Amino acid sequence: MKITRLTTYRLPPRWMFLKIETDEGVCGWGEPVIEGRARSVEAAVQELGDYLIGQDPARINDLWQVMYRGGFYRGGPILMSAIAGIDQALWDIKGKTLGVPVWQLLGGQVRDRMKAYSWVGGDRPAEVIAGIETLRAIGIDTFKLNGCAEMSLIDNSRAVDEAVNTVAQIREVFGNQIEFGLDFHGRVSAPMAKILIKELEPYRPLFIEEPVLAEQAEYYSRLAAQTHLPIAAGERMYSRFEFKRVLAAGGLAIVQPDLSHAGGITECVKIAAMAEAYDVGLAPHCPLGPLALAACLQVDFVSHNAVFQEQSMGIHYNQGAELLDYVVNKADFAMHTGSFAPLMKPGLGVEIDEALVIERSRDAPDWRNPLWRHADGAVAEW
Ligand SMILES: O=C(O)C(=O)C[C@@H](O)[C@H](O)CO
Ligand SMILES: [Mg+2]
Numbered sequence: 001m002k003i004t005r006l007t008t009y010r011l012p013p014r015w016m017f018l019k020i021e022t023d024e025g026v027c028g029w030g031e032p033v034i035e036g037r038a039r040s041v042e043a044a045v046q047e048l049g050d051y052l053i054g055q056d057p058a059r060i061n062d063l064w065q066v067m068y069r070g071g072f073y074r075g076g077p078i079l080m081s082a083i084a085g086i087d088q089a090l091w092d093i094k095g096k097t098l099g100v101p102v103w104q105l106l107g108g109q110v111r112d113r114m115k116a117y118s119w120v121g122g123d124r125p126a127e128v129i130a131g132i133e134t135l136r137a138i139g140i141d142t143f144k145l146n147g148c149a150e151m152s153l154i155d156n157s158r159a160v161d162e163a164v165n166t167v168a169q170i171r172e173v174f175g176n177q178i179e180f181g182l183d184f185h186g187r188v189s190a191p192m193a194k195i196l197i198k199e200l201e202p203y204r205p206l207f208i209e210e211p212v213l214a215e216q217a218e219y220y221s222r223l224a225a226q227t228h229l230p231i232a233a234g235e236r237m238y239s240r241f242e243f244k245r246v247l248a249a250g251g252l253a254i255v256q257p258d259l260s261h262a263g264g265i266t267e268c269v270k271i272a273a274m275a276e277a278y279d280v281g282l283a284p285h286c287p288l289g290p291l292a293l294a295a296c297l298q299v300d301f302v303s304h305n306a307v308f309q310e311q312s313m314g315i316h317y318n319q320g321a322e323l324l325d326y327v328v329n330k331a332d333f334a335m336h337t338g339s340f341a342p343l344m345k346p347g348l349g350v351e352i353d354e355a356l357v358i359e360r361s362r363d364a365p366d367w368r369n370p371l372w373r374h375a376d377g378a379v380a381e382w
Helices: 038-052 060-069 075-099 128-136 159-172 190-203 217-224 238-251 266-279 289-298 354-363
Strands: 001-010 015-022 027-030 114-119 144-148 180-185 207-209 229-231
Touching: 001 354, 015 038, 015 075, 015 217, 027 075, 027 289, 038 060, 038 075, 060 075, 075 229, 075 266, 075 289, 128 144, 144 266, 159 180, 159 190, 159 266, 190 217, 217 229, 217 238, 238 266
Parallel strands: 114 144, 144 180, 180 207, 207 229
Antiparallel strands: 001 015, 015 027
16 A cells, blocks of 8 residues: 555644545545644645655554654654644554554553543633533533633732632532643743642642643642642643653653644654653643544553543634534544543544535634733733
8 A cells, every 4th residue: 555645624713634545545534733833734744745655654653753753853843743643644544444443553442431621711711610510511520721811920919819719719619529620821930830829729620731831841840849739731742752851850740742743643652651651641632623632532542541631622712613513423422421432433433524624624714823912012921
């Protein structure tokens, strides 16, 4: 079998799908994308395609090494997202060719169901109570919300109290009947993270995500030394070589590699195993589409340390299309008691509505995240 063509489809709401075709009619789908930089990743996929056309798609490990090492420069969000989507599609081809889901090829399932969580509250942690009540009605009991709005490097007590009051309300209304992660979203400086975490400790959030920006990763161990709250990060780390340093330094209780940013299934299985060696949980980051989620679930079901899975149903970013809009086998993604069953169909386990993908790709938006500014006009972390 030989790879014959790579076709990318930028799609609402902010996703990109990749179709890899072969000379034997088997094709694979993946989701290479960096939110807000889809065109850059699209160009990277086409450049990497030069290494793939005419090659045997079964040689995933070798093709991965060629894409990662062959161009001298390596790593970073654009290249690693392009490799991620290509890797997902190659695993999809392999599974379809052999007639088994990817998790079978990776040694079989270690669990029967995978716990999921849902976003509530949008870009600013408002209306979370109503959001939680709505989702609880369908069996969701684990949530994530933004832990704060924009935060100055040294901010004031009102900003801290606003963040704490949201969390206090959640515990007041729901007690210990629900769990929620707080995503600081990289908005908080190291000094402010110390204050916020101290003030939030009594309300026991399930984890604190990206308490500081990934470029400040040396603070994870320092923040962990001051709190009992689990610290989570990883969506802006793109290979096992980045996770290596953070795991060795300690501090993270949960790693959150993104299957569409961190080199795909081939790389994230390795990251999961590294994390397990440090007794660190795996919670793949996934605010994206169905192929990204399916790739996450393939890794979740073979990783002993997988703890919960993000999924984007109802997420505030999904304006113009919802998680399963392009999926034919929607029922396979049904959550019961807030968890997923393993995807049983061959490959990634996603049947894509290709006609709809082609149609919607004709008016794909160039999604950009908002550019926030502080009251003084300085750029604020979104
Ligand atoms: O889902 C998360 O944890 C996020 O922090 C969302 C963020 O990654 C946006 O997708 C960026 O556009
Ligand atoms: Mg996040």
